[in-house]
Amino acid sequence: MDAEELNALAAAAARGDDQAWETLVTHFSGLIWSIAGAYGLARVDAADVTQVTWLRLVEHLGRLKDPSRMGAWLVTTTRRECQRRSAAARREVPSGDDRRLEDLRSDGPSPESLVLRSEREALVWRAFGKLDSRCQELLRALILAVPSLSYEQVAAAFGMPVGSIGPTRARCLEQLRRKLGSGVSTAT
Amino acid sequence: MGNDDGITGPETDRDRRDPLWRELAAVVRATDPVSPDLLRIGRDSFTWRTIEAELAELAFDSVGHALTGVRGSPLQRQLTFEAPSLTLEVEVSAEGGRRRLVGQLVPPQPARVMIRHQGGIVAVEVDETGRFRVDDLPAGPGSLRCHLGGGAGGAPVVTDWVML
Numbered sequence: 001m002d003a004e005e006l007n008a009l010a011a012a013a014a015r016g017d018d019q020a021w022e023t024l025v026t027h028f029s030g031l032i033w034s035i036a037g038a039y040g041l042a043r044v045d046a047a048d049v050t051q052v053t054w055l056r057l058v059e060h061l062g063r064l065k066d067p068s069r070m071g072a073w074l075v076t077t078t079r080r081e082c083q084r085r086s087a088a089a090r091r092e093v094p095s096g097d098d099r100r101l102e103d104l105r106s107d108g109p110s111p112e113s114l115v116l117r118s119e120r121e122a123l124v125w126r127a128f129g130k131l132d133s134r135c136q137e138l139l140r141a142l143i144l145a146v147p148s149l150s151y152e153q154v155a156a157a158f159g160m161p162v163g164s165i166g167p168t169r170a171r172c173l174e175q176l177r178r179k180l181g182s183g184v185s186t187a188t
Numbered sequence: 189m190g191n192d193d194g195i196t197g198p199e200t201d202r203d204r205r206d207p208l209w210r211e212l213a214a215v216v217r218a219t220d221p222v223s224p225d226l227l228r229i230g231r232d233s234f235t236w237r238t239i240e241a242e243l244a245e246l247a248f249d250s251v252g253h254a255l256t257g258v259r260g261s262p263l264q265r266q267l268t269f270e271a272p273s274l275t276l277e278v279e280v281s282a283e284g285g286r287r288r289l290v291g292q293l294v295p296p297q298p299a300r301v302m303i304r305h306q307g308g309i310v311a312v313e314v315d316e317t318g319r320f321r322v323d324d325l326p327a328g329p330g331s332l333r334c335h336l337g338g339g340a341g342g343a344p345v346v347t348d349w350v351m352l
Contacts, residue, residue, distance in 0.1 A: 013234075016239070018231075018234050021231070021234045022231055025227060025230035025231050026227065029222045029226055029227055029230055030222050033220075033222050037220055047225070048328060048329065048351055050226060050229060052329050052351050054229065054230045054233035055233045055236055055329055055331070055349035056349050058234055058236055058237045059237070059238065059241075059243055059331075059346060059348065059349070060243070061237075063243060081351060084251050084351065085351060088251050088263075088351075121215050121218070121219070124212060124215045125215055125219055128212060128215070128216070139212065139216075140216060140220075143213045144221065144222060169209075173206065173208055173209055173212070176208065176212065177208055
Protein backbone atom coordinates (compact mmCIF):
# COMPACT_ATOMS: atom_id res chain seq x y z
CA MET A 1 0.00 0.00 0.00
CA ASP A 2 1.67 3.21 -1.12
CA ALA A 3 1.28 6.81 0.05
CA GLU A 4 -1.32 7.58 -2.61
CA GLU A 5 -3.50 4.66 -1.53
CA LEU A 6 -3.21 5.65 2.14
CA ASN A 7 -4.19 9.23 1.38
CA ALA A 8 -7.18 7.97 -0.62
CA LEU A 9 -8.28 5.54 2.10
CA ALA A 10 -8.03 8.20 4.82
CA ALA A 11 -10.08 10.63 2.74
CA ALA A 12 -12.71 7.99 1.95
CA ALA A 13 -12.96 6.87 5.57
CA ALA A 14 -13.25 10.51 6.67
CA ARG A 15 -16.24 10.78 4.35
CA GLY A 16 -17.88 7.76 6.02
CA ASP A 17 -16.71 4.90 3.78
CA ASP A 18 -16.61 1.94 6.17
CA GLN A 19 -14.97 -0.34 3.60
CA ALA A 20 -12.05 2.07 3.45
CA TRP A 21 -11.92 1.99 7.25
CA GLU A 22 -11.90 -1.83 7.27
CA THR A 23 -8.99 -1.83 4.86
CA LEU A 24 -7.05 0.46 7.19
CA VAL A 25 -7.86 -1.74 10.18
CA THR A 26 -6.72 -4.89 8.40
CA HIS A 27 -3.57 -3.15 7.21
CA PHE A 28 -2.46 -1.61 10.52
CA SER A 29 -3.78 -3.92 13.26
CA GLY A 30 -0.53 -5.87 13.33
CA LEU A 31 1.49 -2.69 13.80
CA ILE A 32 -0.72 -1.43 16.64
CA TRP A 33 -0.69 -4.82 18.37
CA SER A 34 3.08 -4.89 18.06
CA ILE A 35 3.30 -1.74 20.18
CA ALA A 36 0.42 -2.50 22.55
CA GLY A 37 1.94 -5.84 23.53
CA ALA A 38 5.46 -4.53 24.16
CA TYR A 39 4.93 -2.77 27.51
CA GLY A 40 4.16 -5.62 29.88
CA LEU A 41 0.48 -4.80 30.03
CA ALA A 42 -2.06 -7.50 30.73
CA ARG A 43 -3.71 -8.55 27.50
CA VAL A 44 -7.03 -6.92 28.40
CA ASP A 45 -5.22 -3.60 28.92
CA ALA A 46 -3.33 -3.97 25.65
CA ALA A 47 -6.68 -4.54 23.91
CA ASP A 48 -8.04 -1.39 25.57
CA VAL A 49 -5.03 0.57 24.34
CA THR A 50 -5.68 -0.76 20.85
CA GLN A 51 -9.29 0.35 21.07
CA VAL A 52 -8.42 3.88 22.23
CA THR A 53 -5.91 4.19 19.39
CA TRP A 54 -8.50 3.25 16.77
CA LEU A 55 -11.12 5.52 18.34
CA ARG A 56 -8.64 8.40 18.26
CA LEU A 57 -7.90 7.74 14.61
CA VAL A 58 -11.61 7.79 13.78
CA GLU A 59 -11.85 11.38 15.02
CA HIS A 60 -8.54 12.45 13.48
CA LEU A 61 -9.11 10.96 10.00
CA GLY A 62 -9.97 14.22 8.32
CA ARG A 63 -7.38 16.14 10.34
CA LEU A 64 -4.15 14.23 9.79
CA LYS A 65 -1.42 16.54 8.50
CA ASP A 66 -0.07 13.73 6.33
CA PRO A 67 -2.28 10.62 6.03
CA SER A 68 0.52 8.76 4.26
CA ARG A 69 2.38 8.84 7.59
CA MET A 70 -0.48 7.12 9.38
CA GLY A 71 1.82 4.30 10.51
CA ALA A 72 4.00 6.71 12.47
CA TRP A 73 0.91 8.44 13.90
CA LEU A 74 -0.44 5.09 15.08
CA VAL A 75 2.88 4.09 16.65
CA THR A 76 3.14 7.39 18.56
CA THR A 77 -0.49 7.29 19.70
CA THR A 78 -0.30 3.66 20.82
CA ARG A 79 2.97 4.24 22.68
CA ARG A 80 1.55 7.21 24.57
CA GLU A 81 -1.49 5.21 25.64
CA CYS A 82 0.71 2.31 26.76
CA GLN A 83 2.84 4.68 28.81
CA ARG A 84 -0.25 6.24 30.36
CA ARG A 85 -1.69 2.83 31.10
CA SER A 86 1.56 1.67 32.72
CA ALA A 87 1.72 4.89 34.76
CA ALA A 88 -1.88 4.48 35.85
CA ALA A 89 -1.26 0.88 36.88
CA ARG A 90 1.71 2.03 38.97
CA ARG A 91 -0.44 4.69 40.62
CA GLU A 92 -3.18 2.27 41.59
CA VAL A 93 -1.40 1.57 44.84
CA PRO A 94 -3.26 -1.13 46.71
CA SER A 95 -4.73 0.02 49.98
CA GLY A 96 -4.41 -2.19 53.01
CA ASP A 97 -3.81 -5.78 52.13
CA ASP A 98 -5.48 -5.63 48.73
CA ARG A 99 -2.82 -6.88 46.36
CA ARG A 100 -5.16 -7.78 43.47
CA LEU A 101 -4.10 -4.71 41.49
CA GLU A 102 -0.57 -6.12 41.37
CA ASP A 103 -1.97 -8.65 38.94
CA LEU A 104 -2.52 -5.85 36.42
CA ARG A 105 1.21 -5.52 36.13
CA SER A 106 2.51 -8.60 34.44
CA ASP A 107 5.29 -9.42 32.09
CA GLY A 108 2.89 -10.21 29.29
CA PRO A 109 -0.49 -11.76 28.54
CA SER A 110 -1.90 -13.71 31.48
CA PRO A 111 -0.66 -17.31 31.41
CA GLU A 112 -4.19 -18.73 31.45
CA SER A 113 -4.97 -17.08 28.15
CA LEU A 114 -2.04 -18.58 26.33
CA VAL A 115 -1.73 -22.00 24.81
CA LEU A 116 1.92 -22.92 25.18
CA ARG A 117 2.90 -26.14 23.55
CA SER A 118 6.10 -26.71 25.42
CA GLU A 119 8.28 -25.59 28.27
CA ARG A 120 10.75 -24.27 25.70
CA GLU A 121 8.05 -22.00 24.21
CA ALA A 122 7.25 -20.71 27.70
CA LEU A 123 10.95 -20.05 28.27
CA VAL A 124 11.34 -18.12 25.03
CA TRP A 125 8.14 -16.14 25.61
CA ARG A 126 9.12 -15.09 29.14
CA ALA A 127 12.65 -14.19 28.10
CA PHE A 128 11.23 -12.11 25.25
CA GLY A 129 8.97 -10.28 27.70
CA LYS A 130 12.03 -9.15 29.63
CA LEU A 131 13.63 -7.37 26.69
CA ASP A 132 13.29 -3.57 26.69
CA SER A 133 10.12 -2.22 25.09
CA ARG A 134 11.86 -0.91 21.99
CA CYS A 135 13.24 -4.36 21.20
CA GLN A 136 9.87 -5.97 21.82
CA GLU A 137 8.14 -3.39 19.61
CA LEU A 138 10.49 -3.90 16.69
CA LEU A 139 10.69 -7.68 16.84
CA ARG A 140 6.92 -7.94 17.23
CA ALA A 141 6.43 -5.60 14.27
CA LEU A 142 8.78 -7.63 12.07
CA ILE A 143 6.79 -10.74 13.00
CA LEU A 144 3.19 -9.43 13.22
CA ALA A 145 3.05 -6.29 11.05
CA VAL A 146 5.07 -7.72 8.17
CA PRO A 147 4.05 -8.66 5.47
CA SER A 148 1.01 -6.33 5.59
CA LEU A 149 3.62 -3.63 5.95
CA SER A 150 6.90 -3.73 4.10
CA TYR A 151 10.22 -3.39 5.93
CA GLU A 152 10.38 0.16 4.56
CA GLN A 153 6.96 0.97 6.02
CA VAL A 154 7.86 -0.52 9.40
CA ALA A 155 11.04 1.56 9.39
CA ALA A 156 9.07 4.70 8.50
CA ALA A 157 6.51 4.00 11.25
CA PHE A 158 9.30 3.70 13.80
CA GLY A 159 11.23 6.67 12.44
CA MET A 160 14.27 4.47 11.75
CA PRO A 161 16.41 4.28 8.63
CA VAL A 162 15.50 1.03 6.90
CA GLY A 163 19.16 0.01 6.97
CA SER A 164 19.21 -0.01 10.77
CA ILE A 165 16.43 -2.59 11.09
CA GLY A 166 18.72 -5.55 10.44
CA PRO A 167 21.41 -4.53 12.96
CA THR A 168 18.82 -3.53 15.60
CA ARG A 169 17.05 -6.83 15.21
CA ALA A 170 20.36 -8.64 15.54
CA ARG A 171 21.19 -6.75 18.75
CA CYS A 172 17.77 -7.50 20.23
CA LEU A 173 18.06 -11.18 19.31
CA GLU A 174 21.47 -11.23 21.00
CA GLN A 175 19.85 -9.90 24.18
CA LEU A 176 17.27 -12.65 23.93
CA ARG A 177 19.95 -15.25 23.37
CA ARG A 178 21.82 -14.08 26.49
CA LYS A 179 18.67 -14.19 28.61
CA LEU A 180 17.91 -17.71 27.42
CA GLY A 181 21.51 -18.73 27.97
CA SER A 182 21.42 -17.51 31.57
CA GLY A 183 18.49 -19.77 32.32
CA VAL A 184 15.53 -17.40 32.73
CA SER A 185 13.16 -19.00 35.17
CA THR A 186 9.71 -20.01 34.01
CA ALA A 187 8.32 -19.62 37.50
CA THR A 188 5.31 -17.28 37.52
CA MET B 189 10.90 -12.46 -2.54
CA GLY B 190 9.66 -14.48 0.42
CA ASN B 191 11.07 -17.49 2.17
CA ASP B 192 9.54 -20.21 4.24
CA ASP B 193 9.40 -18.22 7.45
CA GLY B 194 7.36 -15.53 5.73
CA ILE B 195 9.77 -12.76 6.66
CA THR B 196 11.43 -10.74 3.94
CA GLY B 197 13.50 -7.64 3.80
CA PRO B 198 17.03 -6.31 3.96
CA GLU B 199 18.91 -8.99 5.85
CA THR B 200 21.67 -11.43 5.36
CA ASP B 201 21.08 -15.08 4.60
CA ARG B 202 22.58 -15.88 7.97
CA ASP B 203 20.02 -13.69 9.78
CA ARG B 204 17.11 -15.26 7.97
CA ARG B 205 18.25 -18.70 8.86
CA ASP B 206 19.00 -17.85 12.51
CA PRO B 207 17.19 -20.62 14.39
CA LEU B 208 16.40 -18.31 17.30
CA TRP B 209 14.72 -15.80 14.98
CA ARG B 210 12.61 -18.50 13.39
CA GLU B 211 11.78 -19.88 16.83
CA LEU B 212 10.83 -16.47 18.23
CA ALA B 213 8.64 -15.73 15.23
CA ALA B 214 6.81 -19.02 15.68
CA VAL B 215 6.34 -18.43 19.42
CA VAL B 216 5.02 -14.88 18.96
CA ARG B 217 2.65 -15.91 16.19
CA ALA B 218 1.37 -18.82 18.26
CA THR B 219 0.95 -16.99 21.56
CA ASP B 220 0.10 -13.39 20.71
CA PRO B 221 -1.24 -13.02 17.17
CA VAL B 222 -3.68 -10.39 16.00
CA SER B 223 -6.94 -12.09 16.93
CA PRO B 224 -10.31 -11.72 15.17
CA ASP B 225 -11.48 -9.88 18.31
CA LEU B 226 -8.82 -7.24 17.82
CA LEU B 227 -9.84 -6.74 14.22
CA ARG B 228 -13.44 -6.43 15.32
CA ILE B 229 -12.47 -3.80 17.91
CA GLY B 230 -10.85 -1.81 15.13
CA ARG B 231 -13.77 -2.14 12.74
CA ASP B 232 -16.40 -1.32 15.39
CA SER B 233 -14.60 1.88 16.35
CA PHE B 234 -15.90 3.42 13.15
CA THR B 235 -19.43 3.55 14.56
CA TRP B 236 -18.28 6.26 16.98
CA ARG B 237 -17.37 8.57 14.15
CA THR B 238 -18.95 12.02 14.53
CA ILE B 239 -19.86 14.12 11.55
CA GLU B 240 -19.13 17.81 11.39
CA ALA B 241 -17.75 18.05 14.91
CA GLU B 242 -15.01 20.23 16.29
CA LEU B 243 -12.27 18.18 17.91
CA ALA B 244 -11.03 19.06 21.40
CA GLU B 245 -7.62 17.45 21.54
CA LEU B 246 -6.04 16.13 24.69
CA ALA B 247 -3.69 18.95 25.69
CA PHE B 248 -2.80 17.83 29.21
CA ASP B 249 -2.99 14.55 31.12
CA SER B 250 -1.72 14.45 34.69
CA VAL B 251 -1.18 10.69 34.48
CA GLY B 252 1.91 11.35 32.41
CA HIS B 253 3.41 13.32 35.27
CA ALA B 254 4.85 12.71 38.71
CA LEU B 255 3.05 10.53 41.15
CA THR B 256 0.59 12.34 43.38
CA GLY B 257 -2.01 11.17 45.77
CA VAL B 258 -2.02 9.43 49.06
CA ARG B 259 -1.93 5.69 49.41
CA GLY B 260 -5.44 4.46 49.87
CA SER B 261 -7.19 7.53 48.46
CA PRO B 262 -9.15 7.37 45.21
CA LEU B 263 -7.08 7.84 42.12
CA GLN B 264 -7.40 11.33 40.64
CA ARG B 265 -6.44 12.48 37.20
CA GLN B 266 -6.65 15.87 35.51
CA LEU B 267 -7.38 16.11 31.80
CA THR B 268 -7.53 19.18 29.60
CA PHE B 269 -9.10 19.06 26.15
CA GLU B 270 -8.69 22.06 23.85
CA ALA B 271 -10.78 23.02 20.85
CA PRO B 272 -10.59 26.38 19.08
CA SER B 273 -13.83 27.57 20.69
CA LEU B 274 -13.87 25.62 23.94
CA THR B 275 -11.68 24.08 26.62
CA LEU B 276 -12.83 21.24 28.84
CA GLU B 277 -11.17 20.61 32.17
CA VAL B 278 -12.05 17.20 33.48
CA GLU B 279 -11.12 15.58 36.77
CA VAL B 280 -11.43 11.81 36.79
CA SER B 281 -11.70 9.94 40.09
CA ALA B 282 -11.39 6.20 40.22
CA GLU B 283 -12.75 3.78 42.75
CA GLY B 284 -12.14 0.25 41.62
CA GLY B 285 -13.61 -0.24 38.19
CA ARG B 286 -15.88 2.83 38.29
CA ARG B 287 -15.13 6.41 37.35
CA ARG B 288 -16.49 9.81 38.36
CA LEU B 289 -16.02 12.82 36.12
CA VAL B 290 -16.16 16.41 37.33
CA GLY B 291 -15.99 18.74 34.36
CA GLN B 292 -15.71 22.44 33.66
CA LEU B 293 -16.42 24.13 30.34
CA VAL B 294 -14.21 27.13 29.66
CA PRO B 295 -15.60 29.68 29.01
CA PRO B 296 -18.42 28.65 31.36
CA GLN B 297 -21.68 28.22 29.45
CA PRO B 298 -24.78 26.05 29.30
CA ALA B 299 -24.52 22.88 27.24
CA ARG B 300 -25.65 19.33 26.85
CA VAL B 301 -22.69 17.00 27.44
CA MET B 302 -22.76 13.40 26.28
CA ILE B 303 -20.20 11.05 27.79
CA ARG B 304 -19.56 8.29 25.25
CA HIS B 305 -18.23 5.06 26.70
CA GLN B 306 -18.24 1.37 25.99
CA GLY B 307 -21.60 0.78 27.61
CA GLY B 308 -23.34 3.57 25.72
CA ILE B 309 -23.89 7.27 26.21
CA VAL B 310 -24.71 9.25 29.34
CA ALA B 311 -26.17 12.73 28.90
CA VAL B 312 -25.90 15.54 31.40
CA GLU B 313 -27.36 19.05 31.26
CA VAL B 314 -24.90 21.80 32.12
CA ASP B 315 -26.00 25.20 33.42
CA GLU B 316 -24.35 28.62 32.98
CA THR B 317 -21.62 27.70 35.48
CA GLY B 318 -20.33 25.27 32.86
CA ARG B 319 -19.78 22.69 35.58
CA PHE B 320 -20.97 19.11 35.53
CA ARG B 321 -20.48 15.83 37.31
CA VAL B 322 -21.15 12.26 36.25
CA ASP B 323 -20.85 9.35 38.65
CA ASP B 324 -20.51 5.63 38.22
CA LEU B 325 -19.10 5.42 34.72
CA PRO B 326 -17.33 2.23 33.75
CA ALA B 327 -13.57 2.26 33.33
CA GLY B 328 -12.55 2.02 29.69
CA PRO B 329 -12.50 4.24 26.61
CA GLY B 330 -14.39 7.53 27.01
CA SER B 331 -15.02 10.71 25.04
CA LEU B 332 -17.19 13.75 25.63
CA ARG B 333 -19.44 15.33 23.05
CA CYS B 334 -20.67 18.83 23.87
CA HIS B 335 -23.66 20.53 22.30
CA LEU B 336 -23.30 24.14 23.32
CA GLY B 337 -26.11 26.56 24.00
CA GLY B 338 -28.62 23.86 24.86
CA GLY B 339 -27.96 22.01 21.62
CA ALA B 340 -29.55 24.59 19.34
CA GLY B 341 -27.41 24.72 16.22
CA GLY B 342 -23.65 24.83 15.84
CA ALA B 343 -21.28 21.91 15.45
CA PRO B 344 -20.78 19.76 18.53
CA VAL B 345 -17.35 19.58 20.14
CA VAL B 346 -15.96 16.08 20.68
CA THR B 347 -12.93 15.26 22.76
CA ASP B 348 -10.13 12.86 21.94
CA TRP B 349 -10.86 9.41 23.28
CA VAL B 350 -9.02 8.56 26.48
CA MET B 351 -8.85 5.53 28.69
CA LEU B 352 -10.82 6.38 31.81
